[in-house]
Amino acid sequence: MTTTYDLLVTHPFLAGLPLGHLDSLARWAHPASFRAGARIFEENGRAERYWLVRDGSVSLDTRIPGRGDVIVETLGPGTVLGWSWMFPPYRWHFGAVATEPVLGIAIDGAGTRALCEAHPDFGYELTKRFMAVVVDRMQATRIRLLDLYRAPA
Helix, strand or coil, X not given: CCCHHHHHHCCHHHCCCCHHHHHHHHCCEEEEEECCCCEEECCCCECCEEEEEEECCEEEEEEXXXXXXXXXXXXXXXXXXXXXXXXCCCECCCEEEECCCEEEEEEEHXXXXXXXXXXXXXXXXXXXXXXXXXXXXHHHHHHHHHHHHCCCC
8 A cells, every 4th residue: 555655755846855854744745636627726825735746737827817817837747736835925826726637645834844944954955846846837927928918910
């Protein structure tokens, strides 16, 4: 039987983390699934967890006045969903919808923040990894918005 710890150890986002840290993180994690079309979270909602995507895909969207929800990026297996749990005021900066059935690992944000405080080396490593996600998402948003607002030829 596969344990939550086994799922964490094999996820690319956590590759190379010390096994002791993964063992601590596993206490705050559990398997999660979403059906296709399920809204996982709303933009500006309370961010209390994050997910490691193992199978399926999730579209990140943002609401643009006069245009509605616009897809910014689509995430697939091996990616991480959610970074807003890490930084106050802990509100989602995007919305997320499962575009096909998703299997993943849900991890509690408050528990992870406590682990980061208790183990600064783990906190620093995790922060570096999440900051790379933030930069990627912001760049994807910028490119998508440039596409949307490009002047017609």
